[in-house]
Amino acid sequence: xxxxxxxxxxxxxxxxxxxxxxxxxxxxxxxxxxxxxxxxxxxxxxxxxxxxxxxxxxxxxxxxxxxxxxxxxxxxxxxxxxxxxxxxxxxxxxxxxxxxxxxxxxxxxxxxxxxxxxxxxxxxxxxxxxxxxxxxxxxxxxxxxxxxxxxxxxxxxxxxxxxxxxxxxxxxxxxxxxxxxxxxxxxxxxxxxxxxxxxxxxxxxxxxxxxxxxxxxxxxxxxxxxxxxxxxxxxxxxxxxxxxxxxxxxxxxxxxxxxxxxxxxxxxxxxxxxxxxxxxxxxxxxxxxxxxxxxxxxxxxxxxxxxxxxxxxxxxxxxxxxxxxxxxxxxxxxxxxxxxxxxxxxxxxxxxxxxxxxxxxxxxxxxxxxxxxxxxxxxxxxxxxxxxxxxxxxxxxxxxxxxxxxxxxxxxxxxxxxxxxxxxxxxxxxxxxxxxxxxxxxxxxxxxxxxxxxxxxxxxxxxxxxxxxxxxxxxxxxxxxxxxxxxxxxxxxx
Amino acid sequence: xxxxxxxxxxxxxxxxxxxxxxxxxxxxxxxxxxxxxxxxxxxxxxxxxxxxxxxxxxxxxxxxxxxxxxxxxxxxxxxxxxxxxxxxxxxxxxxxxxxxxxxxxxxxxxxxxxxxxxxxxxxxxxxxxxxxxxxxxxxxxxxxxxxxxxxxxxxxxxxxxxxxxxxxxxxxxxxxxxxxxxxxxxxxxxxxxxxxxxxxxxxxxxxxxxxxxxxxxxxxxxxxxxxxxxxxxxxxxxxxxxxxxxxxxxxxxxxxxxxxxxxxxxxxxxxxxxxxxxxxxxxxxxxxxxxxxxxxxxxxxxxxxxxxxxxxxxxxxxxxxxxxxxxxxxxxxxxxxxxxxxxxxxxxxxxxxxxxxxxxxxxxxxxxxxxxxx
Numbered sequence: 001x002x003x004x005x006x007x008x009x010x011x012x013x014x015x016x017x018x019x020x021x022x023x024x025x026x027x028x029x030x031x032x033x034x035x036x037x038x039x040x041x042x043x044x045x046x047x048x049x050x051x052x053x054x055x056x057x058x059x060x061x062x063x064x065x066x067x068x069x070x071x072x073x074x075x076x077x078x079x080x081x082x083x084x085x086x087x088x089x090x091x092x093x094x095x096x097x098x099x100x101x102x103x104x105x106x107x108x109x110x111x112x113x114x115x116x117x118x119x120x121x122x123x124x125x126x127x128x129x130x131x132x133x134x135x136x137x138x139x140x141x142x143x144x145x146x147x148x149x150x151x152x153x154x155x156x157x158x159x160x161x162x163x164x165x166x167x168x169x170x171x172x173x174x175x176x177x178x179x180x181x182x183x184x185x186x187x188x189x190x191x192x193x194x195x196x197x198x199x200x201x202x203x204x205x206x207x208x209x210x211x212x213x214x215x216x217x218x219x220x221x222x223x224x225x226x227x228x229x230x231x232x233x234x235x236x237x238x239x240x241x242x243x244x245x246x247x248x249x250x251x252x253x254x255x256x257x258x259x260x261x262x263x264x265x266x267x268x269x270x271x272x273x274x275x276x277x278x279x280x281x282x283x284x285x286x287x288x289x290x291x292x293x294x295x296x297x298x299x300x301x302x303x304x305x306x307x308x309x310x311x312x313x314x315x316x317x318x319x320x321x322x323x324x325x326x327x328x329x330x331x332x333x334x335x336x337x338x339x340x341x342x343x344x345x346x347x348x349x350x351x352x353x354x355x356x357x358x359x360x361x362x363x364x365x366x367x368x369x370x371x372x373x374x375x376x377x378x379x380x381x382x383x384x385x386x387x388x389x390x391x392x393x394x395x396x397x398x399x400x401x402x403x404x405x406x407x408x409x410x411x412x413x414x415x416x417x418x419x420x421x422x423x424x425x426x427x428x429x430x431x432x433x434x435x436x437x438x439x440x441x442x443x444x445x446x447x448x449x450x451x452x453x454x455x456x457x458x459x460x461x462x463x464x465x466x467x468x469x470x471x472x473x474x475x476x477x478x479x480x481x482x483x484x485x486x487x488x489x490x491x492x493x494x
Numbered sequence: 495x496x497x498x499x500x501x502x503x504x505x506x507x508x509x510x511x512x513x514x515x516x517x518x519x520x521x522x523x524x525x526x527x528x529x530x531x532x533x534x535x536x537x538x539x540x541x542x543x544x545x546x547x548x549x550x551x552x553x554x555x556x557x558x559x560x561x562x563x564x565x566x567x568x569x570x571x572x573x574x575x576x577x578x579x580x581x582x583x584x585x586x587x588x589x590x591x592x593x594x595x596x597x598x599x600x601x602x603x604x605x606x607x608x609x610x611x612x613x614x615x616x617x618x619x620x621x622x623x624x625x626x627x628x629x630x631x632x633x634x635x636x637x638x639x640x641x642x643x644x645x646x647x648x649x650x651x652x653x654x655x656x657x658x659x660x661x662x663x664x665x666x667x668x669x670x671x672x673x674x675x676x677x678x679x680x681x682x683x684x685x686x687x688x689x690x691x692x693x694x695x696x697x698x699x700x701x702x703x704x705x706x707x708x709x710x711x712x713x714x715x716x717x718x719x720x721x722x723x724x725x726x727x728x729x730x731x732x733x734x735x736x737x738x739x740x741x742x743x744x745x746x747x748x749x750x751x752x753x754x755x756x757x758x759x760x761x762x763x764x765x766x767x768x769x770x771x772x773x774x775x776x777x778x779x780x781x782x783x784x785x786x787x788x789x790x791x792x793x794x795x796x797x798x799x800x801x802x803x804x805x806x807x808x809x810x811x812x813x814x815x816x817x818x819x820x821x822x823x824x825x826x827x828x829x830x831x832x833x834x835x836x837x838x839x840x841x842x843x844x845x846x847x848x849x850x851x852x853x854x855x856x857x858x859x860x861x862x863x864x865x866x867x868x
Contacts, residue, residue: 311521316585316613320647321554323526325588327550330522338521436505443498 063126250484338423533593675826739783743776
């Protein structure tokens with residue numbers, strides 16, 4: 001679709017929205033009656049009046065903090081005469097608003113609107129809604145910082161500022177969602193990030209047409225180039241140190257208010273296999289961990305499929321002693337290997353999904369029960385062969401080695417396709433399926449860069465920090481994927 | 495987008511078209527032939543083959559053995575298939591055993607079937623049996639291993655690993671069979687009361703079993719035929735100290751070099767001159783004799799004596815091979831490389847080989863003589 005048509009469509013749609021909801025025209029002076037009309041029928045809407053001083057205060061009950069309310073509203077206005085109110089309102093935290101829309105937005109953001117003698121003031125009495133900084137549960141590391149992002153964007157940006165004390169770090173605030181008006185912040189380091197990428201990202205976020213965008217992982221699906229691809233195309237993380245290292249490399253980050261994760265771009269496929277932990281270990285250990293993850297990836301997508309193809313077609317490939325055991329175990333199973341494998345894979349996916357949905361304590365019980373049922377009983381009952389149990393369990397475990405949960409979920413789904421192809425055409429089918437995945441990966445782009453960088457297009461320098469985690473003395477340049485103008489590390493040319 | 499669509503259509507077509515012609519071998523529905531034995535069923539020109547197959551059961555202990563007379567191996571397989579409840583497949587074939595009578599007549603017609611079948615791996619062991627191969631397979635009371643197939647497999651493997659016998663796989667056999675200037679060899683097995691034993695090495699001329707290297711000479715043959723990695727060599731030395739002394743070199747490793755010294759007058763039938771240099775070193779872990787191994791001079795002396803004895807043994811083996819006109823050492827290859835191809839093509843190599851003047855030079859080094867106890 002033509003970009004301009006899209007933009008135009010966006011604005012037209014926006015205007016229609018304005019006319020249908022009975023919102024005031026812009027630049028209309030805020031009035032008490034109008035504001036009350038906007039919020040009526042909502043139980044959290046509070047309207048306080050101070051008759052002796054003709055002050056009306058409007059705020060939303062659950063957005064404000066009691067201390068702030070006491071200090072900014074109740075103490076100054078209770079038993080105050082008009083003169084005293086005048087001096088109070090001249091203080092700097094009381095901001096005059098002349099736009100009724102701005103007034104309503106302010107109330108929605110946890111401010112109190114003070115109506116006094118025809119003029120309106122906004123004062124911030126909001127209390128941050130959300131939890132304190134905790135460890136990220138989806139991305140844990142053993143060594144290194146343990147804090148994760150929280151749902152409050154202000155807190156997240158604060159954490160980022162604390163870690164990256166640079167005046168070049170810029171935040172751009174955007175609004176997304178016709179109804180919910182979620183705040184999205186794009187962060188980048190001026191001079192390091194490629195301005196074209198920043199502009200393009202902002203443009204794409206502005207083009208989003210949706211009622212509410214409640215999470216970063218949701219946002220990135222609106223702005224990626226291949227919406228039908230199975231792979232996530234923007235790296236998301238809940239770890240501030242992860243975002244900081246990406247920003248310093250010249251990437252652009254983004255946050256959605258209300259979401260504990262941020263995203264970075266441009267992203268390549270191999271980004272999803274690196275964890276901040278790699279950099280806190282000695283480089284050889286970090287390298288070994290990365291290689292292990294790639295092995296895990298291969299095992300996840302192909303181990304069960306390989307079992308199916310070998311037991312169905314390529315008995316020659318099995319070592320003789322193992323073959324006899326396998327035959328004995330398979331002889332009790334009434335299903336062909338393909339069906340057997342699909343059954344087991346589905347079972348383990350059920351188990352995983354149940355574990356994810358249930359409260360932690362019940363989840364553990366499910367794990368134990370499932371483990372016993374799948375591990376022992378299924379084999380004894382002649383439901384599956386024991387080698388398949390090993391294959392399925394290994395590939396399930398291997399899938400959790402991948403640090404990004406979103407990527408690991410994608411890979412687990414691909415596995416089913418591979419198993420199917422292996423069951424139909426054996427190793428030929430397996431290779432065809434892997435070939436198709438690779439072809440697809442090579443076609444995916446993210447912010448204009450190839451998803452398979454630095455493999456295709458090949459770049460040996462970048463490989464030092466992709467397939468292995470090179471020693472810090474060797475990592476002298478920022479990745480080319482970011483298209484940064486400051487290629488050398490530790491030098492910032494402005 | 496367009497390419498994706500085309501690819502998708504192609505994939506769908508391939509999947510739909512190929513599902514009809516799968517060759518599924520779901521493992522529990524297949525019977526894996528582990529060992530196959532060929533022998534002649536009787537005397538005479540038109541006698542049939544006697545084919546025996548051994549299929550191990552999944553309990554690791556028993557094997558199903560079928561035996562029949564047939565014109566060819568594949569025909570026999572069809573007969574066996576009529577008996578067996580699982581389809582017989584060749585993909586797990588590990589050994590082929592040829593009876594001595596068949597081996598003397600020529601094994602290639604059967605070998606050809608094996609090399610053609612793509613499911614048969616090239617690491618299949620080629621074995622010549624002096625006893626009835628059918629009986630070797632049908633026995634399952636070997637204390638060393640539950641089934642004959644597994645027993646033979648492990649036996650050959652361990653022997654070949656140390657380099658004491660040549661690794662006679664389907665690959666090496668066919669390679670040497672087709673190659674110019676070298677003849678294949680195979681391991682000879684013999685049935686004993688309680689076990690099977692490696693009874694030597696079969697020398698082939700083309701595909702015919704013509705001669706035998708005795709089991710006690712197999713290490714010397716190994717020195718001539720290829721390099722040894724970690725073998726044991728026992729040598730009885732006839733020393734001038736009028737006693738027969740015994741020396742055993744263990745963890746022996748050797749290297750063999752062949753040099754063609756002279757090919758002059760090869761067309762006129764003059765014998766060619768070839769030098770074989772064998773370098774070997776090992777730990778002297780057994781020495782029953784009078785020399786004092788602590789003295790370096792005595793060590794040198796023993797080394798020289800060992801060299802002489804090994805030299806004599808090797809020379810004898812070479813004479814035997816020349817007599818049988820079988821050249822498993824591949825001397826012909828070296829000769830071929832040192833003369834013009836046109837000359838080689840006119841040459842009758844087996845005749846030239848049988849008359850060739852092959853000298854052996856052995857260089858023994860005693861690496862150490864074991865733990866020092868005193």
